[in-house]
Amino acid sequence: MLSDPHSPALAMQGIGKQFPGVVALADVDLTLTGGQVHALIGENGAGKSTLIKILAGVYQKDSGSIRIGGVEAELRTPRDALRLGIKVVFQEIALIPEFTVAENIFLERHPVNRIGSIAWGKLRADAKALFDRLGFAVDPGARARDLPISTQQMVEIARALAHEARIVVMDEPTSSLTPKEVALLFTVIRRLKSLGIAVVYVSHKLDEIFEIADTVTVLRDGRHISTKPVAAHTQDSLIQDMIGRRIEFLFPRARGPARSDVLLSVRGLSTKDKLRDVSFEVRAGEVFGFFGLLGAGRTELAKAIVGFDPIRSGEIAIGGQPLRPHDTRTGVALGIGLLTEDRKTEGLMLEQSVQHNMSLAALGGFAVAGFVQEARERSAVQGFVDRLRVRTPGLDRPIRDLSGGNQQKVLLSRWLLRGLKVIVVDEPTRGIDVGAKSEIFALIDRLAGEGHAVVMMTSEMPELLGLSDRIAVMANGRITATMPRADATQEGLLSAAIA
Amino acid sequence: MASSSQIQPQPGAGRIAAAMAGQPQAVLIVLLLLLCGAISLAAAQFYSLANIIAILRQSALVLIVAAGMTTLLIGGEVDLSVGASLAFTGCVAMDATNRSGSVPVGALAALAFAGAVGLFNGLVVTRLRVNSLIATIATMMILQGGVYLYTREAVQNQHHLAAFTGIGAGYLGAFPIPVLLAAAVFAAVYIALRHTLFGRYTYALGANPIAARLSGLRVRRLKLAGFVITGLLVGVTGLILCSLMNAGQPTAGRGFELTVIAAVILGGTSLAGGRGSLIGTLLGVLVLKVIDNGIIILRWNQDFQMVVPGVVIVAATWLDTVRVRRRAV
Structure with missing residues (x-):
């Protein structure tokens, strides 16, 4: 040429x-x-x-x-x-x-x-x-x-x-x-x-x-x-x-301090191959952040506490009720759910509509004698699309056509529609850009403000420091440090993560 | 997705093209019309009442099982044992009726046997975690061998009950009973898939099993239900077939599972799960059965009954990908 x-x-x-x-x-x-x-x-x-x-x-x-x-x-x-x-x-x-x-x-x-x-x-x-x-x-x-x-x-x-x-x-x-x-x-x-x-x-x-x-x-x-x-x-x-505008605060904090009632309590949790004796509590209105390097066990912890992965020993209680039997059905019924780190393979039904994706976990609530009341489902979904400003050409559009940030809002709404006490978010802003990120942050802040307990797994340090009330650091399947945000520094977090 | 209500009226050919783009089953509908047109030009008796009833009766047998298979495939599973189970069920139905002298007892025996086969498949898949393709091939082999342990030859009709013959050959008003049964099954499964929790959960399970589990769905129970429903529908079909043949034939139903799966796939249901429709399955069954019928009344070599559907499946699937691509880009 x-x-x-x-x-x-x-x-x-x-x-x-x-x-x-x-x-x-x-x-x-x-x-x-x-x-x-x-x-x-x-x-x-x-x-x-x-x-x-x-x-x-x-x-x-x-x-x-x-x-x-x-x-x-x-x-x-x-x-x-x-x-x-x-x-x-x-x-x-x-x-x-x-x-x-x-x-x-x-x-x-x-x-x-x-x-x-x-x-x-x-x-x-x-x-x-x-x-x-x-x-x-x-x-x-x-x-x-x-x-x-x-x-x-x-x-x-x-x-x-x-x-x-x-x-x-x-x-x-x-x-x-x-x-x-x-x-x-x-x-x-x-x-x-x-x-x-x-x-x-x-x-x-x-x-x-x-x-x-x-x-x-x-x-x-x-x-x-x-x-x-x-x-x-x-x-x-x-x-x-x-x-096209200036973000004054990437991490707006509108919520008040955490309340006293414990919504999630984990005691001595161990799994077959990763987690060792993990214990922590999360209160209503609190964002509890988990930091750790890749392979520290954050995703494993997230999947264990919602009942998805089996545990070997330990106690998990949601709103004071033990998670037994240890499965997701019981977890969801007690009010704990996971926003997964891997949207495509673990969260979305790519070919299905925005509506069907959003209503999945809450569908039982829209059913009478096993029949889905589609009008009720639709108006509830539309409500969240408006509230969270999900940008979609229509509720019937397959979710694959939406951008990553909007897909994430739909998946978060899946749980909001269900009504949870504890929401576990694993890398909530992965593959999402700045504008949508700050919207997701504001949402997490609002969830905590409304009295939810939020467990957040993230490897993004600014996200962790900007949103959490308390931070736990994991290494090799254990919690190596727990600190209030005021005491956390990037250096302190990193050294605990390497320990 | 462009629903038909959003399509603006356009004149002439443009309007047809636009309607086709919005209709997932467009290719099959056109194919079916072309087939009917072509066969009737070559053989006028295609449109005789007797022939139409014959086609519908043949279609009914396939459609009843295909309704269950569509549900299974949407949920991401498959059942290859339906053909073997069909033959065995026929033998059981005839034998039970012979011994009891009662058609309801024979019918119940058929449903119980085929339902139990479905339950067995479901348990092997959900409890022992064997892939459904492998599990149901194994079941197929067990049943194909097992039926000869049960009876060396066809179980003949010794009861001579008119009601039994009526199941396959009888009419209610102008309609053959198997066609009415198929219509009822079709309506029930259609509504179940479209408007019930069961249907919506089945689609979710096939589309993303992890998301389904994380959302608290009872995944194992749901799969089990799919297999049992398919089993029960095999029971209904086994009863009809045995009535039509007036005997329990251990060799009946060879290759039946392939016809059923071919019809479902032709109807646009995805082998990967999460996608499909019962309307598509209905059209798939009709296309295959019209082809069968055409080959018979045109006096073609009967071996074409396997060859032509094979070609049609490839062509229709290809046309459908072309249609989807047109619409998407």
């Missing part, structure tokens, strides 16, 4: 895309330069995903032009994009679990020997060479499914090199990484820069953008708002561009 070395690596101009009833993108520009990291940010439904899916050849643009290295390009399929040097690393990693690292990397172009059979030795050596270029060591013979997410991500990036990609797009790459893994990822991204590759970095985490990006483009409601060097931005100015 003939290309002008001075033209940008990629120029998208006037990109427009419509879905039935929604303008996803209108007249959006994006220009990438080799050796630079270009951050792409925006709220839910701002159009980031649509834009990178067009770049990946998953969606077709309705209008506008894409030039790669100065040459007009048509991206009709993901194969086209790959062939033209664009590699997109999606949030859901697309490796084949049963294949080795090396096989995954060269999936589309296995090296073959003279008789046409796959040259396994060369395959491994080539894979190793790629990792050397990235400054990262992975066993090329390991099976993909045995690797942690962070390593799988590195394999995806190595695939980009294998395809001689000039443009690498990363969609929320740090959403399931520990701080250490994030540091490693950034080292690799800097290596990509030094190889002259243009990197598009999609993230909700503003501090990361200030650390790694050179340029930042903000989208809002499918429109291009600004493109500036990162140095020209402050955190506030970025947020303002994203939501």
